[in-house]
Amino acid sequence: MSWQVDVLEFAQKCVYCGYCSVCPTYKELKWENYHPRGIIDQIKLYFTEGTKDDLQKDVSKSLFEAIFACTMCKACENICIVDLPLLKIWEQVRQEAFKRGRWNPQLLSLYNKAKDTHNIYGLPAEERLSWAGMVGMNLARRTLKKAPLAYFVGCQASYSGKMIDIPASVVTILRKSKVPFTVLGNEEWCCGSPIFLAGGYSVGKTFAKHNLEQLKKLGVKRIVTACSGCYRAFKVVYPRILGEKWDIEVLHITELTKELLENKKLKIKNKISEKITFKDPCELVRHCGLSEPLRDVIEKIPNVRFEELPSNRDDALCCGGGGLLKLNNAELVKEVNDRLMTEIEFTEADIVTNGCPTCLDTIQYGAKQRGLEIEVIDVSELIKRLVEDKK
Amino acid sequence: MTLRKKARNKFVKHLGKQFRDDKTLLQVYSRDMAELPSTTKLLIRNIPDGIILPRNIKDIQQAYKVANETKVPLIPRSAGTSGFGGSIPYKKGVILDGKGLESDIIVEPFDQSVLVSPSMVFSELQRYLKMQGVSLCVFPSSYYSATLGGFIAHGGYGVGSAQYGGAIDQILAIEVVLPNVELVNYTEREDIELIVGSNGTLGLITKVQLKIKFDIPLKHRGCTFDSPKELEDGLKVLASINPYSIWILNPKHVAEMNDAFGFTLPNRYVVLISKEVSFEEEESDFHASFNQAIRDGGGQILDKRYTDKIWDIRYKTFTMIKDYQDFLVSELILPIEKSGKYLQKLASEFNGQLHFEGEVINNSHFSLLLFLYFDEKLTPLKKTIINLKLYKTVMKGKKVGGFPYSTGLWFSGYYSKIFGKEQYKRYKELKKKVDPKNISNPGKVISPRVRIFPLITFKFALKIASWLIR
Numbered sequence: 001m002s003w004q005v006d007v008l009e010f011a012q013k014c015v016y017c018g019y020c021s022v023c024p025t026y027k028e029l030k031w032e033n034y035h036p037r038g039i040i041d042q043i044k045l046y047f048t049e050g051t052k053d054d055l056q057k058d059v060s061k062s063l064f065e066a067i068f069a070c071t072m073c074k075a076c077e078n079i080c081i082v083d084l085p086l087l088k089i090w091e092q093v094r095q096e097a098f099k100r101g102r103w104n105p106q107l108l109s110l111y112n113k114a115k116d117t118h119n120i121y122g123l124p125a126e127e128r129l130s131w132a133g134m135v136g137m138n139l140a141r142r143t144l145k146k147a148p149l150a151y152f153v154g155c156q157a158s159y160s161g162k163m164i165d166i167p168a169s170v171v172t173i174l175r176k177s178k179v180p181f182t183v184l185g186n187e188e189w190c191c192g193s194p195i196f197l198a199g200g201y202s203v204g205k206t207f208a209k210h211n212l213e214q215l216k217k218l219g220v221k222r223i224v225t226a227c228s229g230c231y232r233a234f235k236v237v238y239p240r241i242l243g244e245k246w247d248i249e250v251l252h253i254t255e256l257t258k259e260l261l262e263n264k265k266l267k268i269k270n271k272i273s274e275k276i277t278f279k280d281p282c283e284l285v286r287h288c289g290l291s292e293p294l295r296d297v298i299e300k301i302p303n304v305r306f307e308e309l310p311s312n313r314d315d316a317l318c319c320g321g322g323g324l325l326k327l328n329n330a331e332l333v334k335e336v337n338d339r340l341m342t343e344i345e346f347t348e349a350d351i352v353t354n355g356c357p358t359c360l361d362t363i364q365y366g367a368k369q370r371g372l373e374i375e376v377i378d379v380s381e382l383i384k385r386l387v388e389d390k391k
Numbered sequence: 392m393t394l395r396k397k398a399r400n401k402f403v404k405h406l407g408k409q410f411r412d413d414k415t416l417l418q419v420y421s422r423d424m425a426e427l428p429s430t431t432k433l434l435i436r437n438i439p440d441g442i443i444l445p446r447n448i449k450d451i452q453q454a455y456k457v458a459n460e461t462k463v464p465l466i467p468r469s470a471g472t473s474g475f476g477g478s479i480p481y482k483k484g485v486i487l488d489g490k491g492l493e494s495d496i497i498v499e500p501f502d503q504s505v506l507v508s509p510s511m512v513f514s515e516l517q518r519y520l521k522m523q524g525v526s527l528c529v530f531p532s533s534y535y536s537a538t539l540g541g542f543i544a545h546g547g548y549g550v551g552s553a554q555y556g557g558a559i560d561q562i563l564a565i566e567v568v569l570p571n572v573e574l575v576n577y578t579e580r581e582d583i584e585l586i587v588g589s590n591g592t593l594g595l596i597t598k599v600q601l602k603i604k605f606d607i608p609l610k611h612r613g614c615t616f617d618s619p620k621e622l623e624d625g626l627k628v629l630a631s632i633n634p635y636s637i638w639i640l641n642p643k644h645v646a647e648m649n650d651a652f653g654f655t656l657p658n659r660y661v662v663l664i665s666k667e668v669s670f671e672e673e674e675s676d677f678h679a680s681f682n683q684a685i686r687d688g689g690g691q692i693l694d695k696r697y698t699d700k701i702w703d704i705r706y707k708t709f710t711m712i713k714d715y716q717d718f719l720v721s722e723l724i725l726p727i728e729k730s731g732k733y734l735q736k737l738a739s740e741f742n743g744q745l746h747f748e749g750e751v752i753n754n755s756h757f758s759l760l761l762f763l764y765f766d767e768k769l770t771p772l773k774k775t776i777i778n779l780k781l782y783k784t785v786m787k788g789k790k791v792g793g794f795p796y797s798t799g800l801w802f803s804g805y806y807s808k809i810f811g812k813e814q815y816k817r818y819k820e821l822k823k824k825v826d827p828k829n830i831s832n833p834g835k836v837i838s839p840r841v842r843i844f845p846l847i848t849f850k851f852a853l854k855i856a857s858w859l860i861r
């Protein structure tokens with residue numbers, strides 16, 4: 001299916017079953033204009049010629065407000081009884097909002113920063129690898145070198161101090177396994193995920209082209225990432241916009257770990273005695289259908305104490321952080337997150353792990369708010385603890 | 392006509408931000424599952440004047456107080472998934488959206504009950520209950536979207552009704568804000584039954600205590616029948632083995648299912664029988680009684696490899712609509728006895744294009760959900776005409792003792808057919824007492840007068856119109 005869809009045609013196919021009321025933000029806001037079904041109704045009004053002027057004005061306000069209250073968690077699309085491509089529809093409505101100058105200032109600022117600096121923080125490209133220095137790693141021999149595998153670090157792991165354990169863990173895992181790999185360093189551009197989620201198709205496409213070019217130059221055949229946003233971009237969006245040119249195999253760190261354990265290139269050396277639970281990131285499980293590799297890895301831990309969250313795999317609750325919601329309605333993020341935190345608390349786990357920096361951030365915040373004594377770590381950190389040599 | 396300024400001010404004053412009347416929102420709330428063709432706009436003023444999202448009982452009482460003072464109708468609504476017009480305005484007014492209500496879930500495993508807000512969606516409550524090892528007894532097939540409140544207020548049945556009955560049989564207690572703002576908690580069946588099926592005409596349900604049970608696994612068997620008469624005979628016997636659910640599909644529906652889900656079911660009437668089974672002996676008893684029932688009632692046993700697959704799509708049959716441009720549905724309840732005759736007639740109506748699924752709701756009756764799919768988007772006029780024909784088809788069910796599934800707007804005037812004359816009398820007495828100004832959901836249950844021909848009722852107008860259609 002191409003990038004653009006006929007939103008009105010699809011909207012007219014909605015059968016009003018209401019199954020999409022699973023929407024995490026609608027559950028909090030409760031007015032039906034935030035219900036995915038209600039958004040569909042507004043799309044019909046907005047795109048149908050002949051809607052009266054005064055109504056049209058009100059519709060655009062209401063529709064754009066609702067579309068930016070969405071976390072892009074894809075729960076609606078996955079449950080839609082007639083398989084409407086709701087995410088594509090939502091992205092297109094966000095594009096329409098851009099065209100009409102209806103993005104909010106924070107969103108616009110992120111977009112402009114990313115456009116100019118190729119990362120979502122607006123920081124210099126030279127600082128992409130600063131995290132390595134901070135954790136005492138030297139990646140000079142790995143940067144922009146020919147290798148079959150590239151580690152795509154992603155903006156959050158590269159620039160956010162809070163995420164520093166993620167790249168440090170991934171590199172430790174890769175080094176342990178002795179697989180040759182490269183990183184793109186200054187030439188790594190944002191994967192484009194936030195830009196696509198905001199509805200910025202053409203800028204996102206230049207990012208995709210650039211990253212592909214760099215990977216090709218280095219002879220990369222496989223790419224690994226620990227970020228579910230990057231993973232989704234490579235797995236779902238790049239093939240859509242680059243077509244067959246995008247022939248690089250995409251792996252999440254959990255998939256690669258599973259493979260390395262099976263090939264005996266990695267070995268579980270340590271036990272984890274704490275009780276673990278796992279939050280499936282929406283972008284992995286619902287967008288990309290990836291849920292089992294981490295569970296397979298966890299299963300291999302001797303005497304592991306693992307408990308699933310009550311809502312897991314396809315039914316996983318959204319953490320509230322997706323779809324750039326923070327930029328549009330930070331309060332709503334907290335409300336959505338609260339439901340997830342209740343489930344996390346229910347498991348009485350000591351460690352909650354996940355495969356997405358955004359989830360990590362929102363869960364850490366939620367745990368702090370509740371005063372939960374729970375460690376919130378990325379899966380790469382968990383895997384590192386399993387395979388590293390004891391100091 | 393929008394709300395008079397004075398009335399609007401009152402709503403705003405008492406409900407603050409919980410009252411909204413922005414134009415788009417009003418449009419969004421103007422429909423339920425059955426989209427109104429534009430031709431009906433003359434008769435039905437379905438765009439509300441405002442929406443109230445009450446957070447608590449006080450908000451609801453304020454809403455009814457203002458509504459009574461200003462004579463503005465209040466229309467209770469939950470998920471809007473019912474297709475009987477119950478949750479849309481008939482003559483404008485303000486929607487009272489029950490989904491704003493939130494409450495804790497209190498499970499009493501020893502009493503086998505759960506106390507919960509009616510705004511809860513079935514699937515969500517069930518997920519919570521399953522975590523505690525217990526389960527609801529009955530689910531509508533709109534499991535993922537319907538709320539408890541809407542299900543009770545429209546008097547629904549569902550999966551599990553064969554064993555556990557309908558909405559009425561699930562309720563131990565029900566709390567309601569009556570239109571006269573009184574908060575009542577009914578625990579006696581004779582009171583509860585007036586709320587069930589009242590379609591919001593007796594106020595807003597604010598809490599329910601429901602029966603629950605242990606979460607017992609189900610085993611499924613299937614069989615097929617060649618003709619409506621054979622189906623009737625088979626159902627009589629199958630209903631007597633006390634199954635959890637009996638699901639019936641007509642050949643046309645089966646064919647659609649084969650296409651949509653890649654099944655290879657035989658082109659006959661297919662019946663899926665499900666039974667709660669806790670241990671092995673129970674399972675073999677089930678198989679034995681099922682096999683015996685087939686021997687007694689006729690029919691062919693369906694290959695077991697199909698049965699789990701059919702069960703898996705219990706809540707997904709609307710998926711079949713996806714390959715079509717338009718659709719219409721209607722529903723009625725039929726006695727098993729004599730159903731063959733009616734179903735035989737159905738097979739020849741609409742050029743054989745009608746398909747249906749049925750759910751046995753007790754020893755003697757089953758509900759029948761009729762579908763028509765179209766390859767083209769229907770024009771409003773065509774939609775109206777076919778809808779009227781469908782209405783007429785449902786009404787023909789009366790000849791064999793059938794009756795409409797629920798009243799809502801479309802079948803307003805049929806309350807006594809559904810619940811009996813004695814209950815209708817009690818319903819009317821209560822309605823008169825608690826809602827003398829007919830504030831709560833006017834036009835529903837009791838058939839309203841037609842705006843442009845006030846001498847006739849909506850029920851009568853529909854009847855005439857449907858009989859004029861050939």
Ligand SMILES: Cc1cc2nc3c(=O)[nH]c(=O)nc-3n(C[C@H](O)[C@H](O)[C@H](O)COP(=O)(O)OP(=O)(O)OC[C@H]3O[C@@H](n4cnc5c(N)ncnc54)[C@H](O)[C@@H]3O)c2cc1C
Nearest residue numbers: 469470471472473477532533538540541542544547591596
């Ligand atoms: C795919 C699908 C399958 C379905 N399967 C079934 C089925 O198996 N069985 C079945 O019975 N129905 C079924 N339905 C119809 C519908 O889903 C159910 O009737 C559902 O229970 C209605 O719940 P709701 O929350 O959507 O209520 P709504 O549609 O919002 O309201 C229904 C009626 O209840 C009133 N009401 C709503 N909330 C309250 C309240 N809190 N207090 C007082 N009155 C209130 C409204 O005024 C209205 O008259 C199905 C619908 C779909 C789309």
Ligand code: SF4
Nearest residue numbers: 023070071073074076
């Ligand atoms: S993607 Fe998630 S947040 Fe967005 S409308 Fe769908 S269910 Fe709601």
Ligand code: SF4
Nearest residue numbers: 014015017018020080
């Ligand atoms: S689940 Fe799909 S068909 Fe059903 S109401 Fe939502 S968008 Fe419409």
